[in-house]
Amino acid sequence: MKSKITLKELAKLLNVSVSTVSKALHESPEISPKTAQRVKELAKLHNYRPNPVAVNLKKSKTGTLGVVIPNISNSFFARVLSGMEDEAQKNGQQVITYISNESLEKEKQICDMLTSGFVDGVLIAVSEETQKKKDYDHLHALLEYDIPVVVYDRINLGLPTDKIGVDDEKSFFEAANYFISKGITRIGLASGIHHVGIGQLRIKGYQKAMAEQKETFLATSTKPMQLKDKIKALIMDTKVDALLCTDFESAIMTSRVAYEENIKIPEDLKLIGYMSKDVAGFLSPSLSYIEQHPQELGNMAVQILNNRVSGKYESGKFVEEIIATTLVHLESSRL
Template identity: 80%
Template sequence: MKSKITLKELAKLLNVSVSTVSKALHDSPEISPKTAERVKELAKLHNYRPNPVAVNLKKSKTGTIGVVIPNISNSFFARVLSGMEAEAQKHDQQVITYISNESLEREKQICDLLTSGMVDGVLIAVSEETQKKQAYDHLYALLDYDIPVVIYDRINLGLPADKIGVDDEKSFYEATQFFRTKGLHKVGLASAIHHVGIGQLRIKGYEQAMQDEENLHTVTSTKPVDLKSKIRNLIVSEKIEALLCTDFESAILATRVAYEENIKIPEDLKLIGYISREVAQYLTPSLSYIEQHPQELGIKAVEILNNRLDGKYKTGEFEEKIVSTTLVHLESTGF
């Protein structure tokens, strides 16, 4: 039970002033080596640690950054968080985590909390509901404050802030092209997130790559049952040769349909999904996927935030960075 010792108590024990102790511990050149040593020795003995709350008050900052995560069960975001935490550590910042659960209401509450000055900066991925309803008022309110905001992952919402995202459009363009160069032309796309920004970008990438094909084979729905039957149609009736899935749900449904219909992957159907490595490698067959490098995204998000905090960017001008994706081949593409 070493209850925390303060500067004042240390000063009294040493018979010097509080200022002297503080300076000594900060290696101020004002202090004589002899005194400095005495002070440090006693500080060590008592395991003195400056009270971070007091230091922060004095320095008018909080030493923390706030991270808003839409869905922590999604291992993409879990790994983004892991990157953020690692990078924040390097800057001696603590990461305060807020989970919006893809809920607009919750996101509003969180933004409200954030404006009270709990944190020096905010990293946020906007919730699905917010995007669907295009209700961005609370975000503009947050931006209106002096608090720096970096939007990560879900970036194409037109908000005036620094951004770091994934190259969604290009990744799907390339994945589609990949199939075509392999001689497959009946390439389909399934999506359960066609209503949110990143989904739209992925679909756009696919359409770009398919523009000289006669038919697109796109199916979308937010209802699993619906989407499943549409996918079944794509596979069984339209007999597509390859399928791109924009998200976890559509990828799983496609795998399921193939299993149920006895369609062999990758022999009869090739599959690429936009899912995380954690899951991809353990599906049967394992699913070729687009690696988004979430850890790196998290690291860069914190870098951008700190650049902003350090005044390295001009006010009114916003940084926008993109992390490139990698197509990782597992069993479902057979290459």
Template identity: 50%
Template sequence: MRSKITLKELAKLLNVSVSTVSKSLNGSPEISENTVKRVKELAELHNYSPNLTAINLKRQSTGNIAVIVPNISNTFFAKVLGGIQAEARKLGYQVITYISNESLTVEKQIMDLVSNGIADGILISLSAETQTTKNYDHIYRLTEYEIPVVLFDRINVALVLDKVGVDDMQSIYNAVQYLKSKGLSKIGLVCSIGDLGLAQARIEGYRAAMGDLHVPLKEEFLIVSKDSRVLTKQLDLLLENHKMEAFVTLDYLSTLLTSRVVQEKDLKIPQDIKIIGYVNEDFAPFLWPSISYIDQHPIKIGEEATQLLMERIKKPQPKNVEEKVLKTEIIHLDSTDF
């Protein structure tokens, strides 16, 4: 499907402002006849047509908000959706949910569909591919039509938009600091989502904490890979070569994998190895042993993101974007029993 040219793209081709293009197409007397002619000729050449349904979003409400999540592989996003759903209903809105499956192409297709007038605003957690490629054109295109967009959870990206999430760097910094306060120094990191902005922030938090606490940082203590087989092999090797005391694990997969590999090496949790990871409150207590985790308050993220989106729907074009950062909390279970 051929992409529709936008006002912004026309303006760039003509080296004029978006406002000039818009006024020219609407026959504004403020614009010279020569400029109007140039704009209309180029618009015709590129088969430009205004997105009428998107424009109508500024004038009437659909009663819907769209939510785009990157995956449903764990219950974190289900919890966020629960918070969104509850808050939206309070405010008289229905929620339309889409899954991008970590695909930029799918995300673009969803955005194109939503921009055609089925929702008053969008809540989105960006796909891994979008962050890896840093391709955000489809996000900014919505802002042309003044469709409110709020990012949630995966907010460590270079986009000037409203955001709701947690301080990922500080979360891991606090976890490492806690383990160090208990006299531990051989603290490793395991991550299977290294291409995401939030993972980079967590890794930065680990490095900062190890540095600030005057703990020698060995690069082999950091195990980062999307391939579970690589993670397993490197973790197994690390445990053979070093008497590790603890691990911080940055996502659901790496948390479960670390717990399994440690126990397969005949090491006991928490007697030999302590673990603080990212697992959901629904599962953490039922693992054996139960795993201490960083609570990101997903329901609260959903509620706060929905409230912010509603503010933007009611009062569009704020002077400044807003970033709401929630504090995380370490929930201590068996794996940090000292």
């Protein structure tokens, strides 16, 4: 009995893209007669049958959007998802949510499912492991299946997709400059996400602002206890007067170190971090934070995807939207 084969497997056997195989099977004039013949012969040999759901997608819309979020414990992504669902609901669409748990392998499995054609498009924030290993083949596979993709939040990946994010670099440039303008120049930075794109952009913004100062003071590590020790060294040994924290974990850790070492915030140490407004106001002292407007980001991500799906954007030209952040001063940055 002849074995069945997928479009992706056909492409691999022929050493061509999935898009080429699909176009050849659909008599596209873009494909040479010789290549088309090779594709059709191999498809017949292996009893290839097109996925009926995928075929239906080409004919009509499903009204469903696939959303991949990397971390369910991060309230930022919960608020982004809320914004996406609100916007989708306005358009009579539903959202199917997948969680990668910052895992490359899990993300690959999710994207493989999404190539089956039961969603109109995909919104994805890529996992930390994907960024670290720079393995984007599964995302290219979505594009080869002509599935519209919008990358949100973690956008500096060089992928040929529409993107939406926040001005990470500018946010820390402005936060550091705020302190500098007040005469505070011994400003440190703590980060547990220095190895991924958004962390690198925030560090870059800090470094630009500090360019005219004598030195910068960094505490970075992906290991919690090591990061805590480095933060403690900045506060107790280097004696920085202010700290910028690129992520929730480093901000909470800095607050903990200050408490343990009897360092008063903001009298002895001023602090600004990336944190949810739902948490920042309940800390003691309350933590000054950078508001990323995640619900607005979610709304706009769905708008961009729907514009791509409906053909409002020119093929081959991609949209990149950047949302301005807002520095919210609470007690921890009080002068």
